[in-house]
Amino acid sequence: MYKISEFAEITGLSKETLRYYAEMKLLEPAFIDPKNNYRYYDDGSIFLATLLSKLRKLGFTIQEMISVMEDESFSNLEALLVQKKRKILKQINELQLQVEEIDEFLASGKEEPE
Amino acid sequence: MYKISEFAEITGLSKETLRYYAEMKLLEPAFIDPKNNYRYYDDGSIFLATLLSKLRKLGFTIQEMISVMEDESFSNLEALLVQKKRKILKQINELQLQVEEIDEFLASGKEEPE
DNA sequence: ATTGACCGTGGTGTGCACCCCACAGTTTAT
DNA sequence: ATAAACTGTGGGGTGCACACCACGGTCAAT
Incomplete structure (x- = not known):
């Protein structure tokens, strides 16, 4: 102990x-x-x-870890890992959208030549 | 007004x-x-x-917007947009690393067949 | 003049995952 | 026995970007 x-x-x-x-x-x-x-x-x-x-x-949050701990045998661990992975991929998607929007904004700013 | x-x-x-x-x-x-x-x-x-x-x-934070507003002519706007884009790309990288680690974790869990 | 809509200030609350502190009791080593 | 080291609890603080509230003053319309 x-x-x-x-x-x-x-x-x-x-x-x-x-x-x-x-x-x-x-x-x-x-x-x-x-x-x-x-x-x-x-x-x-x-x-x-x-x-x-x-x-x-x-990248697990406390709440997500609590879900993991709820089953003592951890038989749901794999499913929760997969689920977490999907969440992260979703975040990545959102960030990529932001990048695209920034690119558009940059492009629109260049449409005015001297 | x-x-x-x-x-x-x-x-x-x-x-x-x-x-x-x-x-x-x-x-x-x-x-x-x-x-x-x-x-x-x-x-x-x-x-x-x-x-x-x-x-x-x-996705700009308040602090980042303050940087934008510091120059009244916004001549630095483009540079700050590019900088922000880089920050986001970095975040994406970190998230992709997490995904890879989760994949490894999943793979390591499957190395024990019945 | 009165009423209702508007305004400002100051304060608290939100969610997350802790860190840090003071105070007081306890344990361990000497 | 005494001092140093450890422990618990309770509370406040962190960063971000506001939302929401009560209170009291003010403005606009009638």
């Missing part, structure tokens, strides 16, 4: 992030000492924390 | 947006009546407001 600082070092997540995730019920400590409210994490938590860390880097 | 509501209707910007832009020194009224602090806009303001409205739709 690891205390929060130790666990933060192991996982690379900050203490504040761990407290935040606990508050969001995204990653709850394996045990909380009722005497002092200290959070204790175990080896199972390590797997979950590194998964969350990875998903964050993939 | 138009009062704020009238000007809002003409330009399509909300009153709050106009007040916000005034506060940000992005689009200052042509005249402010010192007796009641009423903001008055003129025809020159219309051109600027529609330009800002257009830039917002192109």
